[in-house]
Amino acid sequence: MEKKNLGPDHYRYVDDMDPQGLEVTCKKYVVIGETEQCWYIVDEFHNNLFGGSQRESLLKQYRKRVLKDGGEHGRRFAYTDKSLALRSYKQRKSWQMRHAQLALERAKAAIGYFGDARIENTVPPDVLVVPCEYIQAMNWSEC
Secondary structure: OOOOOOOOOEEEEEEEEEOOEEEEEEEEEEEEEEOOOEEEEEEHHHHHHOOOOOHHHHHOOOOEEEEOOOOOOOOOOOEOOHHHHHHHHHHHHHHHHHHHHHHHHHHHHHHHHHOOOOOOOOOOOOOOOOOOHHHHOOOHHHO
């Protein structure tokens, strides 16, 4: 099967830790198949890696499906425009910070109440509410 583009290239920003800091990369994805509403995309590396009669079955495990319409709004895996891909990356990092902050505050509350692992405690009851200002300040009326 010949490697030809069936649709527009897509982009997704990803990051990885590097000894010098955070390495942010814009990965390029190419369209390898389509339906009426979706494109099937794979990153360039896997697209160039496979060839021959088994190509389609080998790529199947690496492909992602993205909608053709609605690429300007909402969440999707990759975008046809790099600026939209960067906006998505920044939004993902923002969510990552919020989730990490909540996990940190939960750990602080538990360690603050029980002490760290070096301190021996008596066994608490099966259910115990540990006060935590961060968690109490969350908007609980939306739940």
